[in-house]
Amino acid sequence: MAETETFPERRRGSGVKLVYDLLRDEILDLVLPPGSPIDEVQLAERFGMSRTPIREALVRLAGEGLVETLPNRSTMVANIDFLNMHTFFDALTLMYRVTTRLAASYHQPADLEIIREHQARFTAAVEAQDALAMIASNRDLHAAIAEAGRNPYYISLFLRLLDEGRRLLRLYYQSFNDRLPREYVDEHEAMIAAIEARDVELCDRLAKAHADQIVRQIQQFLARDQRQSLPL
Amino acid sequence: MAETETFPERRRGSGVKLVYDLLRDEILDLVLPPGSPIDEVQLAERFGMSRTPIREALVRLAGEGLVETLPNRSTMVANIDFLNMHTFFDALTLMYRVTTRLAASYHQPADLEIIREHQARFTAAVEAQDALAMIASNRDLHAAIAEAGRNPYYISLFLRLLDEGRRLLRLYYQSFNDRLPREYVDEHEAMIAAIEARDVELCDRLAKAHADQIVRQIQQFLARDQRQSLPL
DNA sequence: TGCATTTTATTTGTCGACAAAGAATCGACG
DNA sequence: CGTCGATTCTTTGTCGACAAATAAAATGCA
Incomplete structure (x- = not known):
């Protein structure tokens, strides 16, 4: 389960894009199913970086509606609104x-x-x-x-x-x-x-x-x- | 020029929205003219908070195209594209x-x-x-x-x-x-x-x-x- | 046992600090 | 006097840490 991905020396500023692209793909490919929670610390460990760039990637994803974020509580993959x-x-x-x-x-x-x-x-x-x-x-x-x-x-x-x-x-x-x-x-x-x-x-x-x-x-x-x- | 605005005790989590709303208004009302640079530190001082929430507000504004951000260099108010x-x-x-x-x-x-x-x-x-x-x-x-x-x-x-x-x-x-x-x-x-x-x-x-x-x-x-x- | 309340634990929001990347400044050399 | 290169300076990107907010667990009481 805990596959050790290794992200070696990155250029300064490339971190957010990396996280953003990968998360985005995983969301759109349903690797991360709708409604599943997203833990910042977990992602930070997975990508081997601090929470700051993770956070920025999540904010951008939220801006596109791919992720929903409840104040002071965990953000999660946006649900598919079958009703509308x-x-x-x-x-x-x-x-x-x-x-x-x-x-x-x-x-x-x-x-x-x-x-x-x-x-x-x-x-x-x-x-x-x-x-x-x-x-x-x-x-x-x-x-x-x-x-x-x-x-x-x-x-x-x-x-x-x-x-x-x-x-x-x-x-x-x-x-x-x-x-x-x-x-x-x-x-x-x-x-x-x-x-x-x-x-x-x-x-x-x-x-x-x-x-x-x-x-x-x-x-x-x-x-x-x-x-x-x-x-x- | 340096008017001392005072933003007293804020609730946790309200900072980004405050900055976002105000910046947004100032951009749309042309108080901040297109092309003018936006300094994070300056904003942080003005609002009496750290750079982190400022940054998040800017990321959101960038997501809506109201602000353009060059990598490693200052972000600025989006220009009006008269050509298109x-x-x-x-x-x-x-x-x-x-x-x-x-x-x-x-x-x-x-x-x-x-x-x-x-x-x-x-x-x-x-x-x-x-x-x-x-x-x-x-x-x-x-x-x-x-x-x-x-x-x-x-x-x-x-x-x-x-x-x-x-x-x-x-x-x-x-x-x-x-x-x-x-x-x-x-x-x-x-x-x-x-x-x-x-x-x-x-x-x-x-x-x-x-x-x-x-x-x-x-x-x-x-x-x-x-x-x-x-x-x- | 069942419910309300306190305590603990988890996770986020914010902070101050540091290092990298450019831009600006300065200086050497032609 | 102008151009190129090194150096300083400014501003961003990232980090680790701490405190607030909420959920979960534990405790007390009927």
Whole structure:
């Protein structure tokens, strides 16, 4: 249980980022399940540093809503709010649409290259049936599209939503079959082509369809999960 | 210059919030102009506390983009990015529309009361020609509308945008006439009525018109300002 | 035994101090 | 007189320690 990780000579100032990135990944990959408490001292020992940088990393995570902190009492991994899931779906769909539209308008050649790289990775993940790689590359792909749209406000909200979605999908692929429909690959291709053609309206329609597809799939899972957890 | 503020016995844990709130206000009201450096030690002395809580407040402000921090070097008040102002306008307009639409759908009676209170304050500010009160109450009014829409993702993005707008407007009303068109009062009234009538489409149109109006006014100011700062 | 109250224990919030990383200053050399 | 390099100085990043706040355990009492 107590694996001795060793973090050798670090550069001054790199500590927070190290802790932040790792904690973030562990939260989004559900290694740290929602609601689990986070002990500062324990983390300090684990990373071989003082509590100060740990604390700063936690404050940043709290700012992004990945961690909830009760005053004078332990901070814990943020819960997933299943009750208000529809607000998440609503915002996610809107951001899919808006970022894809903007990408159609403002993308530059270099953006398309990056987007295509991510799409290639996503395709490879689908063919390898590697669910985690699918989740990651799907996220990266849409993040790249958002970047091509060049609106920092949308980008930051979208990233937050995609991360939250990463947690949800992770939940999904832990419990069920590890296959993501090949459809997604084609939908992505269509979106990329529409972006390249700078066809804003087509982008909007494709993005909405794509988002609806994903939302439907997650909702299906949620419903199924809810049925399973019903008392008999 | 060195006014001796006294912050007497504080409760444990209240320090960060105190510093955060005050710094935030000073940044948004341009008491701390964009680009001005922030010295931790100086703040620590001013508030009569150690650097630790100051630091945490700064980390949180950085998370909201109100403050930029260079590694190993001083953190400073975030600059206003005049070059990419259109991304701000675009996001602001969209959030005006979305939050008003959602308010039409999801508001409850208590929400309308709160909204009307803010509108009353806004009206009073307009009649008193108190620009700062207008800015504040206008912000609060739209924040209340967003709250009535009950989507935390939109709410947080919108609040961020409204704050950024508060800085812009502050810039505006420092330099020019302190009058906001009476039109805004009527536009607000129309929006509130549409929300109450749960007319989503009308809300959308009114919100868009209102946003366009505000954007146009700010752009007008920016253009005028740019002309003035041209070398002769 | 069951409940209220005191005591202990754990964990956070804050502090003062020190060392590293730049920036500014000074000085040597051309 | 200007440029480069060493030195000082300022400001941040990190540390270990202590005290407040709360939870958990222990104690007293009916």
